[in-house]
Each structure stands twice: as structure tokens, then as C-alpha cells.
Amino acid sequence: xxxxxxxxxxxxxxxxxxxxxxxxxxxxxxxxxxxxxxxxxxxxxxxxxxxxxxxxxxxxxxxxxxxxxxxxxxxxxxxxxxxxxxxxxxxxxxxxxxxxxxxxxxxxxxxxxxxxxxxxxxxxxxxxxxxxxxxxxxxxxxxxxxxxxxxxxxxxxxxxxxxxxxxxxxxxxxxxxxxxxxxxxxxxxxxxxxxxxxxxxxxxxxxxxxxxxxxxxxxxxxxxxxxxxxxxxxxxxxxxxxxxxxxxxxxxxxxxxxxxxxxxxxxxxxxxxxxxxxxxxxxxxxxxxxxxxxxxxxxxxxxxxxxxxxxxxxxxxxxxxxxxxxxxxxxxxxxxxxxxxxxxxxxxxxxxxxxxxxxxxxxxxxxxxxxxx
Numbered sequence: 001x002x003x004x005x006x007x008x009x010x011x012x013x014x015x016x017x018x019x020x021x022x023x024x025x026x027x028x029x030x031x032x033x034x035x036x037x038x039x040x041x042x043x044x045x046x047x048x049x050x051x052x053x054x055x056x057x058x059x060x061x062x063x064x065x066x067x068x069x070x071x072x073x074x075x076x077x078x079x080x081x082x083x084x085x086x087x088x089x090x091x092x093x094x095x096x097x098x099x100x101x102x103x104x105x106x107x108x109x110x111x112x113x114x115x116x117x118x119x120x121x122x123x124x125x126x127x128x129x130x131x132x133x134x135x136x137x138x139x140x141x142x143x144x145x146x147x148x149x150x151x152x153x154x155x156x157x158x159x160x161x162x163x164x165x166x167x168x169x170x171x172x173x174x175x176x177x178x179x180x181x182x183x184x185x186x187x188x189x190x191x192x193x194x195x196x197x198x199x200x201x202x203x204x205x206x207x208x209x210x211x212x213x214x215x216x217x218x219x220x221x222x223x224x225x226x227x228x229x230x231x232x233x234x235x236x237x238x239x240x241x242x243x244x245x246x247x248x249x250x251x252x253x254x255x256x257x258x259x260x261x262x263x264x265x266x267x268x269x270x271x272x273x274x275x276x277x278x279x280x281x282x283x284x285x286x287x288x289x290x291x292x293x294x295x296x297x298x299x300x301x302x303x304x305x306x307x308x309x310x311x312x313x314x315x316x317x318x319x320x321x322x323x324x325x326x327x328x329x330x331x332x333x334x335x336x337x338x339x340x341x342x343x344x345x346x347x348x349x350x351x352x353x354x355x356x357x358x359x360x361x362x363x364x365x366x367x368x369x370x371x372x373x
Contacts, residue, residue, distance in 0.1 A: 017082050023079065026079070033054065070115075106350055106351035107352070113347065118341070121135055122135055122338055125335055126333070127274050143265075145258045160177070161175065172226070175225060180213055180221065181208065199237065270316070274295055277291070277293050291323045323337065
């Protein structure tokens with residue numbers, strides 16, 4: 001029975017992808033993406049560059065669509081998988097090559113799962129204090145509470161201008177957002193052109209968008225919103241920015257609503273207490289040579305001491321804590337820990353081990369063949 005035309009085209013395409021020279025066409029494009037994305041970090045910053053070039057399927061160079069890193073790596077992985085399954089020679093002489101091929105596929109799968117699942121955050125703890133909270137480096141959100149109980153979270157990226165907020169007994173509308181805001185003095189202004197009163201911090205200052213900083217952590221994100229449906233003393237225009245010194249607080253009938261804006265916060269199933277932070281400097285200089293944090297892990301009724309150093313992280317319950325930096329004030333010292341949660345963290349170790357075993361087996365096979373074994 002003859003194969004249908006669509007199935008024949010699909011088979012032809014899969015066989016073409018399974019060819020060994022598929023990688024030779026993909027790798028130059030990947031190298032180009034790597035160079036362009038790395039250079040662009042100087043102007044765009046690491047976070048935006050990663051998402052535009054490395055984690056996208058398609059990006060636009062003016063009116064021209066170009067393949068992104070995710071699409072190219074996906075094609076490369078598919079081609080290698082098809083070649084491994086359908087074109088590998090399954091015999092003793094090719095066992096080392098096949099094992100190496102499998103290790104490369106595991107490495108690619110680990111990279112894909114890391115890009116999909118890995119979460120990067122940070123934890124800030126002062127000496128003598130403990131905290132169960134970690135904060136996202138790049139993503140902010142607005143948290144709405146009713147009588148101090150959370151009732152809603154709105155990611156900053158969804159605070160589009162002109163869009164209304166989630167259902168509330170009063171109306172909230174976003175007037176302006178800025179990834180990087182400049183704070184301006186309001187001066188003597190008490191009302192805008194439409195007669196809406198400025199409320200809260202908006203009575204003294206306003207926000208204006210400016211060019212985003214290449215270092216994402218240095219950007220001061222914020223937004224301006226309009227609240228109506230309360231009363232004459234509360235209706236008006238408010239502002240919020242990160243870090244926000246005071247929440248927006250309004251009352252509706254007998255309920256108190258608060259809006260807090262800041263970096264996305266996650267509560268760990270345990271907490272860390274900072275006992276002592278130490279900084280070693282180079283002789284005769286103020287430049288830091290090494291940091292270390294003496295901590296106590298509190299998990300329910302169980303506690304134990306740990307020390308995190310620059311090359312000695314803490315791994316616990318799927319989280320890895322690295323010594324990142326510190327903050328020093330006249331009152332206290334605070335440690336900054338980089339926190340990574342990566343469910344695929346074992347894939348690189350497994351893949352590298354399999355590649356190494358495959359290469360050793362292949363070399364042993366070649367030597368044995370030459371020796372006539």
C-alpha cells in the first residue's frame with residue numbers, strides 16, 4: 001500500500017533532520033546567536049538579552065524574523081535524537097559512540113529543563129535575624145490584602161496601561177507603568193488636569209519613565225493608578241514603586257485594603273537565621289577577598305548550624321544557597337544569598353559522566369581493534 005503524500009513528506013523531513021550534517025548547519029547559527037546575545041548584554045542587560053536571543057523561538061531584526069536560541073537548540077536536539085534512534089549502528093564497535101551520543105542528549109535535555117524550571121532568587125538577612133522569604137531578582141508583583149489577608153496578586157508585566165485590576169468592590173485602573181522610573185517632586189500640584197486629587201505619596205512625587213538600566217536589579221519599576229468608587233477623601237491617583245516604603249491603604253465600608261508592590265516573594269518551608277557575617281579583605285585594601293555567613297537552619301522543631309562560603313553552598317530541600325554579596329550599614333551587616341531551585345541539576349553530572357564513559361569505551365575499542373583484540 002502506497003504511503004500517503006503527507007506521511008511521505010513527514011518521513012522525508014525526519015530523515016533529513018536525522019542526517020549528521022544537520023548539526024553543521026545549526027551550530028554556526030547558534031554561535032552567531034551566542035555572540036550577538038553576549039554583546040547585546042552591554043546595552044540590554046543579562047535578563048532581557050537572555051529572553052530575547054537565547055530563550056525565544058523567534059526574534060525580530062527590524063521587519064525580519066530570525067530563529068531564536070530555543071528554536072535552534074530544539075531542532076538540534078530533535079535531529080540528534082532521530083539520528084540516535086534510527087541511524088545508530090547497534091553493535092559492540094559502536095557502543096562507545098552511541099553512549100557518548102546518549103550523554104549529549106541528556107545534557108541537552110538538562111539544559112532544556114533548567115531553562116523551563118530553574119528559579120533564581122535571593123535572600124537578605126541581617127545579623128541576629130531570621131527569614132523564610134526569598135525574592136525574585138527580576139519579577140515584581142502587586143499584592144492586594146483585605147484586612148491583612150492576601151486576596152490577589154498581579155504580576156508587574158500584566159499591569160498594562162488602561163487595564164482594570166481584578167474584581168474589587170471599587171474600581172482600580174492602571175494609568176502608567178515604567179520598567180525604570182525617575183521620581184520627580186510634585187511641588188505644589190494637588191490636582192491633575194482632569195480634577196482627580198493626588199493621594200498618598202502621589203501628593204508629593206510623580207513617576208516618569210526613563211531608559212532601562214542594563215543591570216536589571218538597578219531598575220526602579222513602578223506604576224501610577226487611579227482608584228474610584230470609595231469616597232471623596234480617597235478617590236484619586238496613587239503611585240507605587242519598588243522598593244515601596246509605604247503600602248497604599250484604603251478603606252471600603254468596614255474593610256481595609258492594602259496594596260503592596262515589590263519583588264515577587266516566596267515563603268520557604270524552613271527559615272535561616274544569620275548568626276554572624278564575616279568579610280575577609282586583601283592586605284592593605286578594602287577589596288573583599290571572601291565572604292562567609294554563619295547560619296542556623298530552622299525546620300519545624302529541628303535546628304542546626306551551617307556555614308555558607310563563596311565556594312561552599314548550602315543545599316537543602318531542593319534549594320541551593322550561595323554566598324552572593326553583603327550590605328553594610330552603621331547599625332548592622334546583612335548577608336545576601338543567591339538562591340537557586342533547579343529540579344534538573346543532576347542532568348549535567350549524569351550527562352557528563354556518560355559522555356566520559358562513552359569516550360573511554362570508544363578509545364578502548366579503537367586500541368583493542370588495532371591490537372587485534
